[in-house]
Amino acid sequence: MDKNYFATRFRFDPARRAVWRAITEYLQGWIDPRSSILELGAGYCDFINQISAGEKYALDMNRDVAEFCAPNVKFLHSGVEQIALPAESVDTVFASNFFEHLTDQQLYSLSYNLRVLLKPRGKLILVQPNIYYAFREYWDDYTHIKAFSHISLANFVQSQGYTVLHAEKRFLPFSMKSSLPKSYRLTKLYLQLPWRPFAKQMLLIAEKTDVQR
Numbered sequence: 001m002d003k004n005y006f007a008t009r010f011r012f013d014p015a016r017r018a019v020w021r022a023i024t025e026y027l028q029g030w031i032d033p034r035s036s037i038l039e040l041g042a043g044y045c046d047f048i049n050q051i052s053a054g055e056k057y058a059l060d061m062n063r064d065v066a067e068f069c070a071p072n073v074k075f076l077h078s079g080v081e082q083i084a085l086p087a088e089s090v091d092t093v094f095a096s097n098f099f100e101h102l103t104d105q106q107l108y109s110l111s112y113n114l115r116v117l118l119k120p121r122g123k124l125i126l127v128q129p130n131i132y133y134a135f136r137e138y139w140d141d142y143t144h145i146k147a148f149s150h151i152s153l154a155n156f157v158q159s160q161g162y163t164v165l166h167a168e169k170r171f172l173p174f175s176m177k178s179s180l181p182k183s184y185r186l187t188k189l190y191l192q193l194p195w196r197p198f199a200k201q202m203l204l205i206a207e208k209t210d211v212q213r
Helices: 003-008 016-030 063-068 104-117 150-159 184-192
Strands: 036-040 055-060 073-077 090-096 118-129 162-173 199-208
Touching (some): 090 104, 118 150, 150 162, 150 199
Parallel strands (some): 055 073, 090 118
Antiparallel strands (some): 162 199
């Protein structure tokens, strides 16, 4: 995203780090701490800085993102069309609130590039607004181009040669812009609930298959 988007819709908030600490701990079970991981649209790097991995890459079109990368995170200033990493060099690709900002052409280009970058049985971990629950506020973000539900997102990744390993149609609230405290303990507790009130974002974890359909 460009600087204007960061200044309006996605302002820096250091309190978000505590929330992402709980989220990364929740997701760590699917990520080998010795593996390599790439985050798309890394933003303020709250996820990539805190996840445990052997090699960590943060990709973003905004050069200023480099300032937020931890010393053990390599910044890649790039769009989705060309990602400067070798073929089959990444174990996991993570993206949060990213796919909805892409056109169909960008999505298919990204999908092809990720299949090239991911190792055999590499994982794709996506956190996305779920239009099924977030239809009222979804288009308040002027950069949203495409909408996914938990059904259409699963169908899309399956069509691109992935097997869905895990899916949660209610994972997190739509936005961290609220009056609720941004707390590690509260987020940790929230993620342990069997039913999560106000959850309008989904989680999908998929594995690259050997042969694309």
